[in-house]
Amino acid sequence: xxxxxxxxxxxxxxxxxxxxxxxxxxxxxxxxxxxxxxxxxxxxxxxxxxxxxxxxxxxxxxxxxxxxxxxxxxxxxxxxxxxxxxxxxxxxxxxxxxxxxxxxxxxxxxxxxxxxxxxxxxxxxxxxxxxxxxxxxxxxxxxxxxxxxxxxxxxxxxxxxxxxxxxxxxxxxxxxxxxxxxxxxxxxxxxxxxxxxxxxxxxxxxxxxxxxxxxxxxxxxxx
Numbered sequence: 001x002x003x004x005x006x007x008x009x010x011x012x013x014x015x016x017x018x019x020x021x022x023x024x025x026x027x028x029x030x031x032x033x034x035x036x037x038x039x040x041x042x043x044x045x046x047x048x049x050x051x052x053x054x055x056x057x058x059x060x061x062x063x064x065x066x067x068x069x070x071x072x073x074x075x076x077x078x079x080x081x082x083x084x085x086x087x088x089x090x091x092x093x094x095x096x097x098x099x100x101x102x103x104x105x106x107x108x109x110x111x112x113x114x115x116x117x118x119x120x121x122x123x124x125x126x127x128x129x130x131x132x133x134x135x136x137x138x139x140x141x142x143x144x145x146x147x148x149x150x151x152x153x154x155x156x157x158x159x160x161x162x163x164x165x166x167x168x169x170x171x172x173x174x175x176x177x178x179x180x181x182x183x184x185x186x187x188x189x190x191x192x193x194x195x196x197x198x199x200x201x202x203x204x205x206x207x208x209x210x211x212x213x214x215x216x217x218x219x220x221x222x223x
Contacts, residue, residue: 045119046073050132057135070098075121110209138210143178158192190215
């Protein structure tokens with residue numbers, strides 16, 4: 001075998017080895033440590049819980065305590081909340097146990113009042129919104145004025161009785177009266193000794209939101 005033949009065979013062998021190495025490099029997957037990592041997760045905080053530690057009702061003009069809880073989500077740093085709307089314009093920092101409490105003035109709006117809240121984590125991400133509710137009851141059940149239909153002026157000195165509650169009041173200079181009773185169906189009865197003697201009655205149904213009703217007294221047919 002001459003020198004030229006040996007060199008040719010060596011060249012073919014080298015070329016084959018190079019091709020095999022290249023093919024092997026294409027078939028071997030890169031190690032896991034070399035894989036490209038995607039962005040970190042952006043999971044929102046858990047939906048918070050709303051509770052009322054002192055009870056879920058308050059009298060008109062009073063206050064009510066509200067507690068927000070992160071439900072074990074340690075990422076939560078504060079809560080945003082609002083009453084009667086979803087503006088979430090109130091904010092309170094969460095304590096180390098993931099809760100926060102506020103005391104609010106309920107004002108004069110009676111009935112069921114909604115509370116909305118979201119949890120906020122240290123990155124400013126918001127949880128889904130939670131809704132709770134409390135009830136504001138009127139400090140009076142029924143109020144109004146008695147009117148003399150012969151003058152259409154407020155009637156002072158009229159006796160206003162509420163049945164079957166069996167309670168009565170006498171009107172002052174502005175003809176005003178007021179009762180505090182449980183919800184139910186009542187008869188409102190007004191009398192005035194005169195002269196002239198006056199009488200008026202009306203059936204009213206009261207709920208826990210309070211009611212205003214003016215009673216008109218007409219000349220008594222027997223006077």
